[in-house]
Amino acid sequence: MSERSVDGVVVVGSGAAGLAAALAAGRAGVPTTLIESGGFVGGNSAILPWLGFHSRRYQQVVDGIAGEIVAELRALGEASEITLDPVCGSAVSMNSHVYRCVAMRLLREAGVRVMLHTLLVDVVRAGDRVTGVVVQRKSGSELVAGDVFVDATGDGDLSALAGADWAKGRTADGRVQAPTLVFRVGGIDREQFVAGLMRADIGFRDLLADHPVALDRLRERLPTQQVIVLGGFAGLIKQATEAGELDVPASRVVGVKTHPPDELVAVTTKVAVFDPIDADSLSDAYADAYAQVMPLMNFFVKWLPGFKSARLLEIAPMLGIRESRRIMGDYVLTTDDVQAGRTFDDGVAVGAYHIDIHTPDGSWVDSRSVRPYDIPLRALTVRGVENLFVAGKCMSASHEAIGSTRVITTCMAQGQAVGTAAAHAVHNRVGIRDVPIGPLQAALLRGGAVLRATLPEPDPDLIERIGIID
């Protein structure tokens, strides 16, 4: 086995969390390696629109690296404006391919060594420290040594291999949110589509069904709104199912009408029986999800307004896994923390996306409101390991809290926080729990992050214009 010593930060997983962590650490001047099993950086963030820059009262809760990437894509004409939304706070769609190019360039400019097609398979520990990770590459296996490690694998692979405690799924039965194979549809007639959404019988947004004011205001904005989040059409699915034309777990069409006028990102395949860390279950889930793509396409073409000439453009390169291991940190963010909008002295990011749980049976979602809450650094330090951070959808939180923290923008904010903290620890030769919070928060603010101290007050004009649902 060959060896590579980084004497710096090693980030495993290049999704929203890992990408931001590596950028933050690299930009702070610390040797940084980013390890990714796939052939591109970005993970799920390179497949989907980004949600949750704003709270349900339209306060911007995330900026920093996430905001910078969106601004760069907008300057290139490759992203929508950030669109306020009463359920999701806000949404932005982007050309995911251009995002991947930009992300790779930013990593290079930050001096990050990116190792693609490189699978983490083992961890070397000395006492309570991780001293290296073993990776499998085309050229053989390699030991990558470092000072501080970041688990951004989404599955918590690094922490689990390091012997950390973890939990998975609901407390009652361990079942996780249903996964989805996302696909992109083109050839939609936007005018006909929007006209269809105006019809009272269509019900394109079930989470607004009990909020007629917000729904009416959304309908007024639709003709000019670049991004339209969808979660409904239940009646049409029922009719098609009863007609024997469709047989899928989903009871609603979930998706996002993105900014190219004729395109939609469909998030409607669902796999009802799934264990993300069982390799056979994972393979079977791909097969189940692929089997739903063409029946759903046929359903869209026949039943959805404006979809007569729609066609399949692209299937996501990886199954979208909403929830996997939850790694136990020094603190476990609770459901109550996010619903109450709790503050923490060691807050290093703010989240405000609603608790959005795609039920394990794949039928629909369970949504609950939250207030802007702090993510404390101690929910990102892995319990029992001296030099290991966790960030992203496998952070230390309850099943319900993950339903909020898992959104792309919030994962990026966590990544930026742990990357900045890891760089500080390496620079100053201190343990990750000895990084002083005040200077860390100041560094994050310099990096454009939003923290409690800079969280804006709700704007009554925006609330009046967009409508509010809690």
Ligand SMILES: Cc1cc2nc3c(=O)[nH]c(=O)nc-3n(C[C@H](O)[C@H](O)[C@H](O)COP(=O)(O)OP(=O)(O)OC[C@H]3O[C@@H](n4cnc5c(N)ncnc54)[C@H](O)[C@@H]3O)c2cc1C
């Ligand atoms: C279907 C679906 C739809 C969603 N819709 C939205 C949406 O519209 N907007 C939004 O903001 N959020 C959405 N989310 C949530 C959000 O996309 C994810 O929670 C978020 O992107 C997770 O980021 P992450 O960095 O934690 O993990 P991931 O994006 O999963 O990244 C983890 C990375 O680690 C790599 N990796 C894993 N294991 C290893 C290993 N052993 N060795 C090396 N590399 C490894 C993976 O290849 C991957 O690139 C959605 C999620 C899903 C699944």
